[in-house]
Amino acid sequence: MADLPEQRERRSTSLRTRLLVLVLVPVVGLSVFASILVVHRFERVRAAQDAVHQVRAAVALDAVRARIAEEAIPLVSSVELLDLDTGGQAPGDGDALAADLRDLFGQATARTDATVAQATADPLARPQVLAATERLAAVRASWGAGDTASERETSNRQLFDKYRYLVDGLSEAVDAHLATAEVEGGGDTGLEHALADLRRTARATTLAGEEVPYYLGFLSAPAGAEGASRQPFLRSWAGFQIASEDITASGQARVRSGWTAALAEEPTQVVDRTLAAAVASGSHEPPSSAVLVSLSSAVVGRDDALRSVLDTAATQAVQAAETYRADAYRELVKYAGATGLLLLLSVGGTLSTSRSIGAPLDRLAAAARSISRGELVDVAVEGPPETRVVARGLGAAVASLRSVQAQAQAVADGAFDDEILRRPVGGPLGGVVHASVQQILGVMRDRELLQEEMAHQATHDALTTLPNRGEALARIDRALRRAHRTGERVGLLFLDLDQFKAVNDSLGHVAGDAVLRTVAHRLRQRVRGVDVVARLGGDEFVVLVEPVQDVEGLVEFGQALIDTVSAPVPLPGSAESQAVIGASVGVAVSRVGAGAGPAESGEAADTLLQEAHTAASRAKDAGRGRVEVYDDDLRQTLAAQAALEDGLRRALAEDELVLHYQPVTDLRTGLVGSVEALVRWQKPGEGLVPPGVFIPVAENSDLICDLGRWALRTSLAQLAQFDASGGPGAGLRVAVNVSGRHLRSPRLVDDVRCALEASGTAPDRLALEITETVMVEDDAAWARLEELRAIGVQIAIDDFGTGYTSFGQLARVPVDVLKIDRSFVDSEDPRTVELVRLVVGAARSFGLRVVAEGVEQVSQVRALQAVGCDTVQGYYFSRPVAADRLPAAVTGCHEVFEETCRLEPAG
Structure with a gap:
């Protein structure tokens, strides 16, 4: 038996030789005959x-x-x-x-x-x-x-x-x-x-x-x-x-x-x-x-x-x-081709015949060696019947392993919908592997769904499901790039809801959320399919329109959006409960055309958004419920404001600002116990710049906070100088206006402390004047005002009567002084006089002092004395004056009071 393999090898070799001879004889004859034909041709x-x-x-x-x-x-x-x-x-x-x-x-x-x-x-x-x-x-x-x-x-x-x-x-x-x-x-x-x-x-x-x-x-x-x-x-x-x-x-x-x-x-x-x-x-x-x-x-x-x-x-x-x-x-x-083809077929047949016995076994052995090394190669089913049986068995094993490999590769590639993952693998081992793959797929699908949900949440507003601010900016940027390639324009409408805060305050945040969802739904229904609606946050929405044919069409579209939003909004919980809001719309149109990219032309997504927001603010300032376009006039106005803002910033740095003081006169004694510090800009080459020109510009930027800090430091330092000089200016109190932006700043309390410490002035000699509207709209301001009162600083409500503060709220607002707006003082309507009397009476009831602003006539002085007003300020007694003229102005106020007392009352 030991020599059996050797005998088989001899039989295999002998068979190959015989088959080779049998094939070569006709091949040689055919070659000779074909050569003769080719030579003849x-x-x-x-x-x-x-x-x-x-x-x-x-x-x-x-x-x-x-x-x-x-x-x-x-x-x-x-x-x-x-x-x-x-x-x-x-x-x-x-x-x-x-x-x-x-x-x-x-x-x-x-x-x-x-x-x-x-x-x-x-x-x-x-x-x-x-x-x-x-x-x-x-x-x-x-x-x-x-x-x-x-x-x-x-x-x-x-x-x-x-x-x-x-x-x-x-x-x-x-x-x-x-x-x-x-x-x-x-x-x-x-x-x-x-x-x-x-x-x-x-x-x-x-x-x-x-x-x-x-x-x-x-x-x-x-x-x-x-x-x-x-x-x-x-x-x-x-x-x-x-x-x-x-x-x-x-x-x-x-x-x-x-x-x-x-x-x-x-x-x-x-x-x-x-x-x-x-x-x-x-x-x-x-x-x-x-x-x-x-x-x-x-x-x-x-x-x-x-x-x-x-x-x-x-x-x-x-x-x-x-x-x-x-x-x-x-x-x-033809003959040469036929001859060549016949020769090629003959040679191929000869080689195929010579290898038909040993070659299948060699390939089968090579395949087996590759599979043993982990290589899943194809196994050819060829050769004698015994070789074919072995090849089929080995091929079936390779097919099962390939199915397992394909499913694993699909899982690794993330192709969870591939048909291969739904095909079971044959055999007990294949069943276990398939079950494991299905379990892995379930886990990975859950993870993909979670990632998609997180990605959607990152780019969309949770309340309205609209794109959020970041996604809106990205889409605006893509639209601008498309406009750069096509030469078309992009339009952006900024919607700022009106009276939405009142809905939140009066009906609660649940109603406010319902209003926002309804507004989002209405906007989606009103725009075209190619337009984009996004919520920037709060009550601000934008609508991206491309391409834009003309600005007039955008204005009409903006008015249609206002009409859509302004319809009554049904509230949940009651069929009769409705909320009525409005909207102000700002329109901005890109200036990018073919030939210059967004960055090259100065056009960017945030720039276009800022222009639309500016136009919406202008619409609100103009009376709300209207559409404003960010046009060349507005652009020039903003450019002028920017230039003014730069000049004001330089004025702060180069000490071009000065304070003027207007005395506040006591109507019982005629003495001046306090003054209001008013900022003036002494611009080189131009003289005094009216405060109505630069104060609004400062209020629209952080400069108003810098201006407030400067006024605090300068006014308190001036009080110290008045005290040191003696005379009528010694011992005065000063009132300084604080803007809403400065009031909302967490640095306000520190700014006040620093100014008091630097001047050595007692806190009770400083009064901060806050507008009624700012105080009512900002809940955080109350806590900050309480903290200032705690250190001894006086708080005054400026322009009282023009805001939303009711008499019932005076018991709990953190203030010490009420300053009645000049519109009440200037009115001759008996009802207005009666209203002033009520204000004075309510202030005394709650322990507050009252200052009437804008007093310019003796009749106004008499009327205010009649209703029991404490103090007044206005041109009747003194205009705002520079610091070096304040002592004389204080003396002059007393003289005017004495003169007024000697006059007979009219009528």
Whole structure:
């Protein structure tokens, strides 16, 4: 048993050898037979190629032959008929007929030379053409050769024979080439017919070229030799007639029709009539000189007509030869291809047979080794039945492993919807693996859903599901980039809801959320499908529109959005409960066009959003419920405000600001106990800038906080100087205005402490004036005011009566002083006076002091005294004055009070 594998190897090798021998025997025989066929076809192609060359050479030589024959006619005519002794010069210089024949001879020689030049281009015909050219040159040179007139006459008389011998030689060469072509054609019917037509046509044109020279020889024959010279003429004439009939009877259609047409042409008719008449009459008398010249000219025309038929026959012969060659070449390619294919198949079959036994086993072993290394290779099922059984088993194992690999790869790639993950894997192991994969898929799908939800939450508002501020900016940026490429414009509408805070305050945040969701839904329903609605936060929304056709359309669209939003909003919990809000809309349109990117043109998403927000703020300031456009006027206004803001910032840095003080007079004593500090801007080169110009600009920026800090520090420092100087200014209290932005700043308390500590002023000598609206709208401000009161600072409500503070709220607001707005003081309406009385009475009830602003007339002083007002300030007592004039103003207020007391009350 130990040598069994070795025996099997010997049997395998022996079988391969036998199979190889069995296959190689027919392969070798087939190769030999196919080689013989290919060689035969190759020889046929070579012969066909040679036939083409022979036909072309024959055509070239026949063209030279025809031109030489034409050349002989006028020359022979001049010699035979005119009997000229030119002495080597052109014949007949003084004779008209000689001149005409000389011209014809010159034209003929020119045509001959041109034809010779063309014929030498054929490599096969070139040696014979060159030889004929040398002989032609000798013939031309022999014209008029000799020392005596008799010798020259004899030489000239021999010209016709010389031309004839030259033409006959070329005709024999043409026949030889055509005969060779017929032999090389090897029995091709088309080529044989074409060559036969060519030979018949060439024979006929040769005979046609001999007729006129023989006729001229007959006319110039000496007396007694007419019969001998007439016989060649008659043979050539009869030979042409027979050859012509042979063409019309046996030639192919194109040659027959062409030959018939050539015979019908006028030059041919002239020649045929002249020669036929000569044959019929047998006359030896030469024709007139005019007839002779006409005959010489007609011969050229007839030869050209017959030559065109010869060209047609030659073209047919060349085409037939080319066709024969192409057929032979196709057969060569076909046989060679078939032979090569058969050889390739035979060799492939031999190799396949030789390897059909051992190769399958080798491949199976190689596959098994690869699988053992973890490589999942294909297992070919081939070879003997036993090998196929093993291959199928190994292939099934590989297929199962591949299914497991494919499912694992799909999970790794995140392709959770791949069909492969739904296919179970066969076998117990496959079932466990498939169950594990399904469990992993469940976990990963849950994670993907969570990630998608988180991504959506990161870019969308949770309450309205609209895109949030970050997503809105991203979409605006993409729209601007598209506009940059297309040259179109982008529009942005900024919606700021009106009265929304009142809904929150009066109905609660649940109602406010319902209003926001309804507004979002209405906006989505109102816009186009391509427009984008987003919520920036709070009660602010934007609508992105692209492309924009015109600004007027955006304004109309903005008004439609206002109408949509302003409809009553049903509230949850009650069918009758509704909220009524409004909206102010700001419109901004991009200025980006094709050719400049957003960054290059200064256009960016946040810039466009800021412009729309600015326009919305302008709409709110203009009365709400309207649409404003960020146009060039607004842009210029903002530019002016920006310039003013820069100047104000520089004024703070370069100490251009000053404080003016307006005294507050006690209506009971006439004394001034406090002043209000008012900021003024002493701009170099311009003088005082009115506070109504720069204060609003400062309030729209952080400069108002800097301005407030400066006013605190400066006013308290000035109090210290007044105290040090003594006099009327000593011991005064000061009131400083604090803006809403500064009040909301967490630094306010520290700013006040620092100013008090720096000046050493007692806190109770400082009063901070806060507008009623700011205090009511900001809950955090109350706590900050409580903290300031805790350190001793007084708090005053400025412009009281213009806001929302009710008398009931005075008991709990953290204030010490009420400053009645000048609009109440200036009114003469009795109801307004009564209202002032109520304010004063309510203030006393809650322990608050009252200051009336804007007092400018004595009647106002009397009215305020009548209602029990504590103190007043206004132009009646003193205008705001600089610090150095304040002591005098304090004294002046007391004097005005004393004067007022001495006046009798009016009425």
